[in-house]
Amino acid sequence: MKPSKIVVQNLYKVFGDQPQEAMRLLKLGESKESVFHNLGQVVGVNNVSFAVNEGEIFVLMGLSGSGKSTLIRLINRLVDPTSGDILLDGQSITRLSAKELVDLRRRDMSMVFQSFALMPHRTVLDNAAFGLEIAGVGRRARESAAMKVLEQVGLAPFARKYPHQLSGGMQQRVGLARALAVNPSLILMDEAFSALDPLKRAEMQDILLDLQREQRRTIFFVSHDLEEALRIGTRIAIMEGGRLVQVGTPQEIIEKPADDYVRRFFRSVDTSRYLLARDLIDPGLSPSFAATRSVPPSASLNDVLHSLLGEHDPLTVAEQGGSSLGVITSSSALRKLAEHRLRDTV
Amino acid sequence: MSELWQRLMTTPQGALPLGDWVNALIRMLMDHNGGAFDAIGSVVEGLAASVEAMLLALPVWMLMGVFVALGLWRLSWRFAVFVLGAFGLIYVMGFWHQTVSTLALTLSATCLSLLLGVPVGIWCARSNVANVMVRPVLDFMQTMPAFVYLIPAAMFFGLGRVPGILATVVFAIPPAVRLTSLGIRQVNTEQVEAGQAFGCSAWQLLLKVQLPIALPAIMAGVNQTIMMALSMVIIASMVGAGGLGNDVLSSIQRLDVGLGYESGLAVVLLAIVLDRITESFGKGMAARQSRAD
Incomplete structure (x- = not known):
């Protein structure tokens, strides 16, 4: 058994001005809907526990509003948890000071976004080098590191272009290069390929799988697309209404779906292919x-x-x-x- | 106080002496803060005098050349020809010196407006409380008839450039604040999150993500600030700010339509040149960003 990269324990996130009151109701067994109805508090993540193994691609699936985007942001603390703990390499990140958090984000984790979130005023090279620049790496060193990752994603010839001069798929390759350049052990990918057309999406999945064969990183990937999850996921977790419904390998998910919600994802997918x-x-x-x-x-x-x-x-x-x-x-x-x-x- | 209350109850029309109170406030400020006003006044005078001296020290052809070159670089050769024609016309009409003075006043007032307005705009973007407090103040500053600022300004700072520039600053700050705040608030959430996810400190986030992405909006604010400042420095001639406004003012006093037309035309030509050139900076950046979001 590989060691766990991320361990999430009894994690809750409530959006609103009375999180503690909402927590009390949730612990009494009230549902997300009743908490919203009675208190007007929105439950994003409701008592979620799971572990992500080192070196795997862990895909978190769910429909919109299921809390998956909140959960991925809890892991790098773009969102702070209401209760519960998150361990990264065995160390709790929920109690880090602001400075320690900034340090951790610079050193060991990065993120890829659905809308690419590139900086329009920076060239492709400067975008790829963004994380290193923030961390204070000198110009020469960061540009050579950025150039190396641009080569890996096939964008070296476009290093001097600006993002708006590239197609959507190429822009997301810049987003991926930016995440790889800091050489993190963990990459968070939030619906990273969802904005791309099906062909480009498959191409990006291949790039990701190829990169993963060369250098094993832990990848936490959020998606609403079951085919994508089956294709790239080492394991898949399925979320509904802030709760985790099922965690398992692609085979376990398609062979023994936990409930009708999980089964609903199969409707448009030919699961026999997997x-x-x-x-x-x-x-x-x-x-x-x-x-x-x-x-x-x-x-x-x-x-x-x-x-x-x-x-x-x-x-x-x-x-x-x-x-x-x-x-x-x-x-x-x-x-x-x-x-x-x-x-x-x- | 009870006397005021009685009048309000019996003959309310015209009973509230708000103007008297403002006068009392101004007098109190003058009596107790004279040193502060003198200090502000000498800083502003220093700035305005050095900007004007710098512009006047340049040979005429060189100053014109700078603007022609800017027109050629930012817009087109056609606009460059227009700039040459416009400034040439001003020169041969005999308004060059006044135009340079007006340009100096406008630039000084714009500098001060941006120096104050951009930080306030950043503050408004980051704090909803600040935004709610500042917005009505900006509305007040913009809708108050511009002449009204001239009176207290002249009382605090005497006649001359300084009250003119400061009244202009009050009038020209609002677009700088508003568009800076708007630009920062419009930065896409995921772009801000990207900054944070890669470990930006609050300063890095502002300097490397928010301000650069907001720059087209901020440049639009700079453009509007310059235009507001130019219109106000003309009015500010009433307190002796000088420049083209003096000619406009004396044309009114002497009912000299020809002088009014000439000096007015010089203002319009200067306005067009400044507007088109500053606008082009914002547009160039906006074009780069439009497809990247």
């Missing part, structure tokens, strides 16, 4: 069933289908050189596929 070999195992057959061919448990649905097509023998699911986890037959694969396809269309 099935892996291990999800297709025939529960009726013993793992020791002798099959001539095998696939690793993380093989994609398409790989499994290719192997099954035109052959009658089942497939063994096993890590290379490991023991068998189970067997996939044409009918078990078809059954699983139907389960997803038919559920999605209902």
Whole structure:
């Protein structure tokens, strides 16, 4: 088990002028709606606890108003919590002084925004170097560091341009470069790709995954798009009305959705695309069933289908050189596929 | 007090001596703060005199050349030709010296207005309390007939440039305050959050995020301040501020339509040149920002 990068414990955020009174009602079990009705206080985050592992892409999902944008801002304290604790590398950040907080933000975390939030009066290079400039890094050092990250996101030729001269996708690559330039161990991404068209969005997801393969950072990613979450998420958390409904791997989420709210996200998404070999195992057959061919448990649905097509023998699911986890037959694969396809269309 | 109350109750019309109270206040200020007014007066006089001396020290062709070059750089060669024609006309009409004086008065008053107005605007942007307090004061300053400022200004500072400039400052500050505050308040929330998320201190946030992004709005405020100042320094000739206003004033006193026309035209030409050049600074920046939000 990897150590936890972020641990959130019983976190609450109430917006309004009587947060303590609202907290009292919430702890008595009153709902967010009744607190708003009785006190006029808006509950943003309601008793949320979870942990983010080091090096993973943790995707926080929810509809608008679910509190996900508040939660991501609690982690770098753009919003201060009403109650509860947030540990970063085992250290509480809720009690940091203003100076310690500024220091932490400069040193170890950065953020990417939905509207890009670039500085229009700065060139692409100066935008990428923004965090380093704020931290007091000298011109030469920060420009060479910024140039390096611009190369990583493919924008080096545009270093001297201004943001308004770039397309939306390129502007967000500048936003990503700005976040990478300070070399943080944690990047917060708030609906970072939501403003982009689907093709650009997929391209940005690929850039992010490529970067993540080279240098493992912890990424806390807020999104309302399930396909995005399934595509990039190591784990996914689903939020509704300020509460956390479910936390799990993409497979756990699509296989065992906690409730109808989670299921609602599947409606427009073909979840079967995210099935892996291990999800297709025939529960009726013993793992020791002798099959001539095998696939690793993380093989994609398409790989499994290719192997099954035109052959009658089942497939063994096993890590290379490991023991068998189970067997996939044409009918078990078809059954699983139907389960997803038919559920999605209902 | 009881006497006033009785009059208000019996014959209320004209019973409230607000004007007397203001007179008493002014007299009290003059009696007790003469030193402060003298100090302010000498600072303003120093500023105005050195700006004017600087402008007059330049040869005529060089000062004209500066404006022609600005027109060429910021706008177009056509505007540069216009600037040359306008200043040439002023020169051959014989109003060059007065025009330079008026320009010096306008620039001095604008400098002071911005020096006071921009910080107040920043304060209003950061504090709702300040905003609520300052706004009615600005409305009062702008709608009070401009002549009214001249009287106390002349009483405090005597006749000459100083009361003219200070009355002008009172009249020209509001747009500087308003547009600075508006510009900062209009900075996108996520841009402010980006500043904070990367560890800006309050000063860094102001200097590296809020003010630069608000700069087009602030430049629009500078433009309006200059225009207000120019119109007011003409009126300020009534307390002896000098410049083109003197010619306008004497044309009224002598019913000399021709002189009034000439001096008025010089004011208009100067106004057009200043307006277009300062406006272009704000526009250039706004164009850069419009698509980046």
